[in-house]
Amino acid sequence: MKPVIELIDITKVFDLVHHKQTTLKAAILSFKRIPPQKLLAIKDLNLSVPQGEALAIVGKNGSGKSTLLRIIGRVYKPTSGTLTVDGRMSTMLDLGAGFHPDLTGRENIFFNAAVMGLSTAQVRDKIDQIIDFSELNSFIDTPVRTYSAGMLMRLGFAIAVETDPDILLIDEVLAVGDAAFQEKCYDRIDEFKTAGKTIVFVTHDLDAARAVATRTIWFDKGEIRADGNTQEVIDSYLTTVPAHHYQEKNQ
Amino acid sequence: MIEEIKELLRFKDLLKQLVIRDLKVRYKNSVLGFFWSLLNPLVQVATITIVVKYIMRLDIANYSAYLLVGYLPWVFFQMALLDSSQVILMHRDLIRKVYFPRELLPLSAVIANLIHFILALVVFFVYLLVYRIFLHGAPIMASVAWLPILILLQTLLLTGLTFVVSCMNVFFEDTKYLLTVLLNVLFYLTPVMYVSELVYTRLPHAHQGLLFKLYLLMPLNMLTEAYRKTLLPAFHGVMGGVPIESVPLDYMMLAVCAAICIISAIGGYAYFNARKWVFAERI
Numbered sequence: 001m002k003p004v005i006e007l008i009d010i011t012k013v014f015d016l017v018h019h020k021q022t023t024l025k026a027a028i029l030s031f032k033r034i035p036p037q038k039l040l041a042i043k044d045l046n047l048s049v050p051q052g053e054a055l056a057i058v059g060k061n062g063s064g065k066s067t068l069l070r071i072i073g074r075v076y077k078p079t080s081g082t083l084t085v086d087g088r089m090s091t092m093l094d095l096g097a098g099f100h101p102d103l104t105g106r107e108n109i110f111f112n113a114a115v116m117g118l119s120t121a122q123v124r125d126k127i128d129q130i131i132d133f134s135e136l137n138s139f140i141d142t143p144v145r146t147y148s149a150g151m152l153m154r155l156g157f158a159i160a161v162e163t164d165p166d167i168l169l170i171d172e173v174l175a176v177g178d179a180a181f182q183e184k185c186y187d188r189i190d191e192f193k194t195a196g197k198t199i200v201f202v203t204h205d206l207d208a209a210r211a212v213a214t215r216t217i218w219f220d221k222g223e224i225r226a227d228g229n230t231q232e233v234i235d236s237y238l239t240t241v242p243a244h245h246y247q248e249k250n251q
Numbered sequence: 252m253i254e255e256i257k258e259l260l261r262f263k264d265l266l267k268q269l270v271i272r273d274l275k276v277r278y279k280n281s282v283l284g285f286f287w288s289l290l291n292p293l294v295q296v297a298t299i300t301i302v303v304k305y306i307m308r309l310d311i312a313n314y315s316a317y318l319l320v321g322y323l324p325w326v327f328f329q330m331a332l333l334d335s336s337q338v339i340l341m342h343r344d345l346i347r348k349v350y351f352p353r354e355l356l357p358l359s360a361v362i363a364n365l366i367h368f369i370l371a372l373v374v375f376f377v378y379l380l381v382y383r384i385f386l387h388g389a390p391i392m393a394s395v396a397w398l399p400i401l402i403l404l405q406t407l408l409l410t411g412l413t414f415v416v417s418c419m420n421v422f423f424e425d426t427k428y429l430l431t432v433l434l435n436v437l438f439y440l441t442p443v444m445y446v447s448e449l450v451y452t453r454l455p456h457a458h459q460g461l462l463f464k465l466y467l468l469m470p471l472n473m474l475t476e477a478y479r480k481t482l483l484p485a486f487h488g489v490m491g492g493v494p495i496e497s498v499p500l501d502y503m504m505l506a507v508c509a510a511i512c513i514i515s516a517i518g519g520y521a522y523f524n525a526r527k528w529v530f531a532e533r534i
Contacts (some may be wrong), residue, residue, distance in 0.1 A: 013531060070531070074350035077528040089350075097348035102276050111272055114265040114351050 002168060003086075004198050005049040006070055010081035012042040012067055012222075041067045041223045045081070054189070054199040055214035056230065058206065058237055064222040065202045066171055069093065072200060073169050087166030087198075090116050090159075095173055096152040101145035105136055105155055126162055133188075134158035135181070140180050149176050161188050168192065172203040174208065186211060191206050206234050252517075253523055269359035273323050274366065288367055289374060292319075293452050298414050299444055309445060311488035311495075316382065319375055320482050321443040321475045324405060328471060329434050334360040334412035336420045336427040343534045346409050353519070353527035357417040365402070372398075390484065397481040401474060406513040408470050411519030421530050424530035441471050446479070446488065448495050465503060470515070473508035476500065 025038060041064045049055055055064045070076045071083060073091045073212040080085045098115055109130055113123040131140050134154045139147065147155070153176040174185055189212055192199060203209050209216055209230060217231040218237045226233045259266075278284040299313045299322075311317060313380045335357045339346065342356055379391055420426040442450065447466070467473045477500060485497035 075346075075348065075531050091349055093348040094344070096344075098342075098345040100272060100276065103272060107272070111268045114262075114268040115345065115351050116353075117262065117265075120267065121266045155328070 002051065003048040003084075004051045005047070005086075005200065007045055007047045007072070007084055007111060008069060008082045010045040010047075010078045010083065011040075012064075012071060012076060013050035013079045014041055014071060015028050016040040025063045028059060042071070042078075045222075045224065047217070047224070049198060049200060051198055052193065052196045054193050054212050054214045055201070056209035056216040057200070057202045057219055057235045058204070058209060058234065059225075065219045066093075067222075068219065069169055069171050069200065069202050085167065087112075088117060089167040089169060090161070090163055090165035091155055091169045092160045092173055093169065093171040096144070096147075096156060099144045099152065099155070101203060102143055103138040104143055105134075105147070106131075108155070112156075113163050116159070116163055116165070119165055122163075126164075130158045130162045133162050133184075141223055150178060150181070154181060157185055161192070165197070167198045169202070170199070172202050172204060174203075174205075209234060252405070252520065252524070253302065255352070255354075255520075259354065262352050265351060266355050269355055270366070273359055273363040277363075283369075285313070285370060289371060290321060292371065293445045296322055303444055309449070310487050311446070313382070313486075315532075316379065316483055317446065317479060317486060318444065319378070320479050321441075322476060323368060323371050323375060324478055325438065325441065325443050326371070327364055327382060327405065327470075328409060330367070330407045331361045331364040332416055332430060332434065333411055333427075334364060335417040336430050337423050339417050339530055340534055346531050346534060353530060354414065354523055357413040357523070358410065359408060360417070361413050364409075365406055368472060369402070392482070392484060394481040398479065399508050400460070401477050401481065404470075404509055404512040405474050407516040409464035409513075411515030414523035418526050421526075421533055439473070440469075442475050442479075446486070446495065446497075447476050448498055449473065449490065449500065452493075452495065464501075467501060467504040468507065468511075468512045470508050473504055477505055477508075490496075 016039055045068070053212070057068065059065050067076065070086070070093065071078050073089065073093065074083070074085070075091075075093070098112055100111065103111070106127070109127055110120065110123050113126075113130075114120070118126075131137055133158075134140075134151075136151060136155060139151065144152070144155075153173055156173070157177075158172045160170075168189075174182055177185065188206075189199060193214070199212070215228065216233040217224050218226040218233050226236050277288075296315055296319050299318055303309050303318075304311075304314050338356045339353075345351075346353065376428070383390060403420045416426060416430060447463075450466060451459065451463050454466075467476065480497075481499040485499075487494040487497070
């Protein structure tokens with residue numbers, strides 16, 4: 001199948017900004033410029049995701065997983081390399097990102113869907129589905145600042161999936177929902193897969209990766225350490241994680 | 252830049268949502284809504300009228316109309332710049348998490364304030380009509396037809412400036428303080444409280460004409476002049492026993508001003524585009 005997401009030789013270098021330097025005074029007065037420290041977050045990455053794949057990205061904190069997801073989601077521009085994305089993308093990189101606390105759930109749906117590139121008319125067609133999926137019917141006209149983390153996640157996920165994207169990017173947010181809603185999310189993700197849509201998600205929940213992913217990559221220090229069959233990749237990843245730690249998490 | 256504008260058009264509904272959200276949040280929980288935003292300029296205008304007309308004794312018939320016609324565009328200018336200095340930081344969450352054309356944010360600050368400005372102008376025209384009917388005030392003139400062009404020019408000027416200001420504030424957070432100081436100074440340098448003819452008479456006689464053209468080269472000075480002279484008839488004033496006569500609008504300088512406004516929009520956009528993808532890493 002043809003790739004819907006393709007990264008060729010992607011490198012991302014961050015300038016570590018020292019906060020003292022960001023004032024105008026400092027910029028004018030510092031005659032000898034301290035060269036900014038560089039952080040190499042992603043090194044020469046090549047990755048191609050075919051249509052219909054559910055790709056999980058696992059790895060330790062600080063390995064560059066989220067940076068990779070943000071590059072795919074076009075939040076960060078890569079320092080070098082090319083990214084091609086074919087199709088409309090829904091992103092869910094954080095709980096309640098882009099919700100305005102003073103506006104109601106309904107008003108925020110219109111806003112958030114517009115951020116994902118939908119027209120107001122398209123949102124109007126889908127708003128009932130979104131509200132139904134989120135199970136927030138009785139709260140939808142109250143300001144979002146009164147919502148709990150679980151409610152924010154439900155609304156965010158409902159918008160992300162019910163707006164019918166071709167590609168879905170998720171960064172470790174499903175853990176907040178209760179068991180029943182998580183179940184519903186995974187069902188929806190399964191439907192997504194059968195409909196031939198593409199999912200890329202970052203997770204620390206290895207059971208979720210096993211349940212959903214058709215392919216997994218293990219990301220370590222800005223590079224792909226292993227790529228392929230989910231079970232095999234997770235097994236080799238687990239050899240680097242202290243065993244007692246994982247057992248504790250599993251209990 | 253053509254590609255960027257195409258992408259912008261694809262997201263025009265988001266721009267609409269940003270503006271609606273801005274207006275809604277501003278007036279949420281206040282019954283009087285729009286009238287609160289009108290109250291401040293009206294009180295200001297009343298105060299300045301008392302100071303200028305009765306204390307400083309610039310005697311122009313129907314002075315508050317001449318003041319208001321300069322003050323409303325000034326409020327548009329000031330508020331759009333102040334709002335835009337904060338707009339990127341205010342949408343930190345969104346910028347760090349989602350792709351969308353970043354320029355929508357300063358644009359939404361300009362458009363939300365443009366809507367205020369237009370609503371305020373409606374109130375201004377009602378005021379003119381009431382004055383005309385009951386107090387035999389200034390007639391509404393045919394040159395009002397210039398108004399859409401002047402609004403467009405001011406919007407272009409502001410678009411360019413807000414692109415620069417919103418972007419600079421990401422890298423230097425002092426920008427907003429510096430901006431407040433500059434705006435305070437600019438308010439007195441722009442012919443809002445006084446008329447530009449007064450400036451003209453104070454210039455050294457040797458190069459009076461040339462210096463006045465330089466003065467009008469400041470786009471906001473020229474725009475204030477143009478609003479005043481197209482919306483209101485020529486005035487007759489006296490200050491310190493010396494008569495001040497209204498000078499007709501300098502269309503040549505207005506054309507120069509139009510060019511500056513267009514250059515401002517294009518230049519500001521180029522400046523913003525060169526930096527907009529770094530915001531997510533800096534804020």
